[in-house]
Amino acid sequence: MNTDFGRVTLVVLFAIVPIVGIALGMRAPALRSKIPLLVAFFAGLIPIFSMYIPKRFLSGDSGMSPRLDQWLIIVAGFALLLGLTNVISNSYRKISRRDKGWPYAIVLLAGLFIMGGFGIYGAISRQGTGFLPNGSPTPFRWVETTVFQPLQATIFALLAFFMASAAFRAFRARNTEATILLVAGAIVMTGRVPLLEFLAAPFPALHPAAAAASQFMGKATEWIMDTPNGAAQSGIIIGAALGAASMGIRVILGIERGYLGLGKGE
Amino acid sequence: MRLTASSLAVLTLLLGAVPAGAVAPVTTPPPPLELPAPTAFVAVDRPGDGGSAILLTWTDPTPLPEGTVLEVRRSEPPADEFAALQTVKPGTQRYVDASAEDGKTYRYELRVRGAETPDSLGIAGAVGPALVSDPVSPHDNWFRPERTNSLIASILFIALILSSIAAARSGKPIFIRRIAGLNAIDEAIGRATELGKKVLYVPGIQSMDEIQTIASMAILGHVARATARYGTDLDVPNRDPLTFVSARETVHSAYLAEGRPDLHREDMVHYVTYDQFAYTAAVSAQMTRERPAAIFLVGYFFAESLILAETGQSTGAIQIAGQADPTQLPFFVATCDYTLIGEELYAASAYLSREPVLLGSMRGQDIAKGLLLVIGIIGIISVSLGATWFMDLVKTQ
């Protein structure tokens, strides 16, 4: 049995203390928020210390910080079941009440149970979700490539259409700011592709000029992306990082606790 | 045949040193080379690491004859035999032995080794005099010295935020400038109430490990209190299950805080699916079918931002977006009525609640920005005057 210092500390902090806390919380409602916040405080300190302290018990391959990370990946895995039960109960309610569009809830559940069933079968049979030893795909994999991936890629591809319609509407010179947006956008769109060469294609006399202009637009695009855009991005990143770090401090100290459904006083 | 990396490296060097197609001379073997010795050979525990590594440094001899390599050898007790460990290209002048084990003591030997020529293939080339290090053993360390600057910066920042919060708690009034996107929140919910339509709140697609999601939860709390006050319907579809859990808690406690648990329904916050685009398709379809009057897109979004915002735009809803990461901001700016940009997302909870603690930490962020501007300008002046050391102060590893 592995009883390293780091390992035992983790278990004490994140299993023993919570269990004691739950027992106490059953009687004293005030502790139902205080002890979770205290435990969270320790969870937040571990990676910060690990950043600066390379000691093995803390930052080694199975030290406290990487080990807690491994734990929490598992916790997140458990959470999916919560979403799953919510979807099943909502769909079931829709069907039993014959709500508008209820047949589609059947389609949804059918897709879910078929695909989920293949996945569970893969886990139990140790067949996995990839290919069988003979090279043919598992049923899970087959549905993945013929249903899941095409739909995913197609919804993603809708963006090409929405980019065009959004550009048509938003890129209007209504005021100074909109004009700046428009000009920058138009230059970059021209500079990204050999558009000028394409337009000059029917006129051989213009080919050198078009090539040079295209080159120039490419350079201009690069400069815009690099300098003014790079500067604005840096500014946003610095500001946002400070905002995030400050919020992080508040969360770790338990000042910001709304995400747990806790008000100020609780 | 199994080639080791070291023999490959030797081979590589050999191939580089010998012109292609050179014919092996059939005459006498070459005269023994007089190879020089490296200097300043030191072996220490590699500082600032988690153990299991020894750092070797030395100075290459000059001139170093063409086609030579440096050979590192190691002995570990109880055996006193040195065994070849690695050959290093000239000019590197350092080697990390990452195969050392904590608690063992090693000695290292370093020497220049002549390249093997084709006529003496398989025979070790000439070697120069060897330097031997003091015994050394690796161990894990308490501090990474190369991160001193970021440690100091972090401590300063924490101190700044905490003292600003303390100052704000003591009653010092704090001004906050107008943020249009946040003023619009109540307006949008008011319109939904008038029209008798619902408010759709999309909290991004990331989990609770992303701080923008937590900021979004703070804004959701405010939105939910407003819909509770006005008796407007609220709908929060989720992609991430942990965010779903947290959104439920947030909305529930907002309705309790407003004294309207009667208006709260569990299914206001519901789960859709874990896939980014399946979620996007479902939420977009929901927008076109239910036509909410107000749409909030606040949190961390990826490519789906434009699909959601453009679909929402086509339904005629008032749209308010917010994201701290810059990548999706252009699309929100192009399609939404109001967009919270970057740090504005984090300022939202302070702005909306006017709580002294939050206003104080926002004040602390402003002071930090001011300090960064000052450091930046001092830095620019000093590097312009030729002081290159300044860069080392802010460089992180």
Added chain:
Amino acid sequence: MQALLLRLLALDRRWIFLLVLISVMTPIIVPIGLPVTTTSSTRSAFDFVEALQPGDVVWLSFDYGPSSAPENDPMAQAFLRQCFIKELRVIVTALYPLGGLGLANQSVAKVTAEFPEAKYGVDYINLGYKDGAAAVMRTLGQDIASAFPTDVNGRPVSEFPIMQGLRTIRQVDLVFTASTGLIGEWWITQVYSQFGTPVIIGPTAVSAPKYYAFLNSGQLVGMLGGMKGAAEYENLLAAKHETLGKYYRGTKDFTATKGMDGQTVLHGVILALIVLGNLAFFLTRGKKAGAA
């Protein structure tokens, strides 16, 4: 006229959608073959790889899914071809959870079929997929074998000559990540910043602007921005290495260079729409002001 302009301003989006579809579909059926100019971020990436020596170890990570494959596939394949022709040793991984491994396997199979002399386990190895990209990268700085104990086929990595003496990512000469989303950025913040291994990134066009910040601060060696970057790389590669030209002049499969045709036409269409929209906007606004 006035009525027409007003109607243009309120144009149903579906007409725009139709126009988009036609302009992208046409070049796929009837290729055009337009020239491409090279940006400096692509060139510096290319030059860096060209300057590597035979036997140097590079790390190619497939950090994208099927949805961005038209952009990322050509980059990864061009880079892989360059590695094999330069006799670099290549370690392949996939860190993108949704289909990254499948794409890695496809690209590796396709390119290694073109270079029969490249030996598995000696000249290249496929370490497969591992969950939790950021944590994996942190582990790579300590011990590659503990992040990837086996290759994609489940054989221990210690069996392969290419992995001998290679303990951490610090010993790798270059990381090339073809990426979408956040994983590419982690190679910079987790690997370059902490272990110093140079990184070239091939992001999707959408995340490319973000990486200019890293490019300028020297945290990146070079970048291939989206399909254009991939087409530039293909051109540089075909120009430098005659023998590779044949893969970029065929008609059968898809290359970034061909994709650029459709891109060019559609960019032209969108720009024309914007110009028309603004013309209509100004003309009708002028009229309204005059009438008032």
Added chain:
Amino acid sequence: MEFAGFGTWLAAFLTLAAFSFLYKDNPFFRFAESLFAGVSLGYYVGNVLNQTLVPNLFEPLAQNFGTNWDLLVPGLLGLMLYMRAAPRIGWISRYALGIYVAYYIGVDFTRRIHGEVLPQIARTIRPLNSLEATTLVSLIFIVGVYSVLVYFFFSKEQNAVTRPLARLGTSFLMISFGAAFGFTVMGRVALLIGRLNFLILDWIYPTIGLQ
């Protein structure tokens, strides 16, 4: 081979059904969307089981309990999340959520200061002591970063100095947004090319016997 042909037809049908949303919401799209929601959730159930829970929890516990006994704790924390279903002891789930959030916020905190604030401010520290084009570019860059930072000052009323600076910052932001939008069009078109490649090269051409 028949089966593979069926797969292509199915994928093509779903692709067209999903595209039909562009025209308007319709039963085909609704079918595809519902199927997608269900299948994708099933996919992740399979994925989480096979890629997360089996290799990270069940296998380590089964194979080497002595080293991995502590993995019972995340199992316990995972179960605590489900307490949310019972209203009276719902507060127990706070432990799991609190630990999860705080740990990653801690990771994030170090990344922000170390990986973002310091390197980004370091980028602005450039020499301005020579009369060259690069100096001008550096100056524009520095002014851009700092003016955007001034835009993000919240707790101070803007005055004669900061107001124009913040406006300048807004202009930089607008350039950035316009440019990034224009830059992105390509990537999105690439996706459409990918789908059309599938429809044309993999489905229509073989179907009509063209190759």
